[in-house]
Amino acid sequence: MEMVPLHLPGTLRGKPAPESGMERTAARIQEIDALRGFALLGICLVNAQVIAGVYGLPTGPFAVGDHVAAWLVTALCTMKFYLLFSFLFGYSFTLQIRAADRDGVPFARRHGRRLLGLFLIGAAHAVLLYPGDILMTYAALGLVLTAVRRLRARTALRLACLIIAFLTAVFLVIGLLTVVLAKPDPGAATDLAARDTAAYRGGPLDIIHANVGLYREMAGGAILYGGHLFAAFLIGFAAGKHRVLEEPARYTVWAKRILGLGALIGLPGSMFMAMCENGPLDDRFAYIGRAFGILTAPALTAAYVCGLLLLMGRARFGRRLRDMLAPAGRMALTNYLLQSAVLAFVFTGYGFALYGRVGPGVLALGCLVLYGTQLLVARHVMARTRYGPAELLLRRITRGSSARGSERALGQGRAAT
Template sequence: MTSMENPLPSKSAAPLAAGATALAPESRIVGVDVLRGFALLGILMVNASLMAGVPEFHQGDSKSNFDHFAEWFVAALFETKFYLLFSFLFGYSFVLQMRAYQRAEMPLAVRHLRRLVGLILIGASHAILLYPGDILTTYGVLGFALFGIRRIHPRVALLVAAALFVFLAVAFLATGVMAIGIGDATDSAELDSGPNLTDLYRGDVGDVIAANITMVREMLVGAIMYSAHIFGAFLIGLAAAQYGVLDRVDSVLGKWRRRTLGVCVVGLVLGVPGAVLMAMIEFGPLSDRYYYLGRAVSVLTAPALTALYVCCLFALLRSRLGIFLGRPLAAAGRMSLTNYLGQSLVLAVIFTGYGFAQYGKVGPAALVLICLLIYSAQLAFSTRLMDRRRYGPMEALLRRITGPQ
């Protein structure tokens, strides 16, 4: 792979305010924080379905038209798109962190590797105690690989990302063809949780942890497969940061205007149909025999829809409504780790034996409303807290693990 003489140039980085530390909030790029805050909504919508036991709810006869629309809506607009956005931002932030360490003349390797270990430890605890679909552990592990190729040229990074996406799509396509050939309509992503798992999630603390461990084991293969998708998004984020794409909101709609319009067209032409197709396969009217074929399409088209979301959000930020929404979104993004874990904690209290044990009792439509309430509360709380503090609680913990700043 081609390397750059100076892979992390600092000329595009914003100068530090007088008296500010190298890694203080003053050096942050607001657009990145806004996107993180926005991504939290999509992550919550998707994760809540598993934590609430929606498949168990469907075993009854209480599924309404509102429920059907809600699950179709979430599948089309949220599934896949927002973990890609989070992954893109991880790669983008990786470059920003490297620049900050260079400006402050801090040792790079040890601090960053300690940060990755911290993510793995926090993620593993999160998976066992709260949400078995945790993404932090995967980020921590893949972060070592990203660090190893940090000098990669941005164009090469984009080519590798495209190759990873195609590889995963071909793998799903081959699996789908075989599944159709043998008449296997089983969706491997739908875990056979069974009544025993429901009992565990409605049980005591030990039962909930046992259920989470079971789910972690069952989801491991899927996590490994989708690592290619996640790492590809890392690389796109890394390349985008080296080009300074998000350094200012205006750059997306000004300097990058033509490319932004091109991204919007691709998102509409490829991203939207791909999302609709996947939702039709998962929740009708198409047969679930085509599940893997739909996944292959989604792997290739979801990034286009994610990019469309980014462009639309940045355009919104220039409007009056955007001015109103920008501050709470940025605040939520600044403490995105705390909010991500907080979402799982609140959902666990509602749906497991940690609290009200409503697992499998709430339908998709009601769950969407619950998610919107949780997200709204997080925006309000984040805005208030970030007015008083530099970091959220978990961000402060991760900084302690990383070392003196």
């Protein structure tokens, strides 16, 4: 993401946008929904490894396939798709500001209620389903973004780059100290796997207790990685100020450049991170790998964004791709929670209790099936309603009685037609 230029010229080469930004802001921006829908795939592939209890290097008859699957998920997905969601969160923040101005309501108060709703949903998600929940972190960082919302776009981009550079340095120092001072301890991973396996194959109370414990253990990492998320917030915020996703055709030339440069920078760094986490390097190099990931993942995420936007810019194919992804993105919060619910039912004591019994290869195939199902279901649901269940709940928390009034008016309008 840091590959977005510090100054975006008012007119760039490319075809003129078919609609003005103001016209598109009043309705759904399909590009944002499609990007959210695409991000759900990477989020599912990464989160599933935690929920399913995938530990260490794969062994057994499918070890090669499992190793390739784990390696590819780390290289292509880990740290990239939460950055994509974070970028879209920052972009949507500018849309929320415009909506509040359009409705004549105080932005900070309305957005504060939205963040509270997001935090409460995230807390329930973390306790019941997935301790790696990111919604609570989004809610906390959203307060910070609200406080600095008057930043200029150029300042926001510079601050994002400084944050990324600082985090890279921190992880690199920790990584070098770990390589020099630490010794490999295979037994520690085995003990951890045994502890979690017993808990997650147990009853609901065992699962909840394990989720709470793991969330506490992850709290320190969440604080460190929170800076990475906030950097993506700032980049999305800057892009929103320039209405990049509302008029993507204006930035076609920049998109092509960022696609090439982002892949050139992002892929080598991501491959090195995968080597540190999935072999051939051992666990002592994990922090060094993460340092390279923090530095280069934004570039690969930017390449994903620009590549998808360029594909959606193609006439017939682009419309089909956007129509396939956008409905899932319109109910992204619902789909995010549903992914955790389905995976928890399959892999924990809530259902089949397959925790630790499925390798990365089969798990990745299962995620593809789950994601494909979500695309089909979302298209069916969004053809009949405006909001997914979780989105409707969050909207009602955010807007209160005014949300229910607008929903009734919308329903009456549909009935009249």
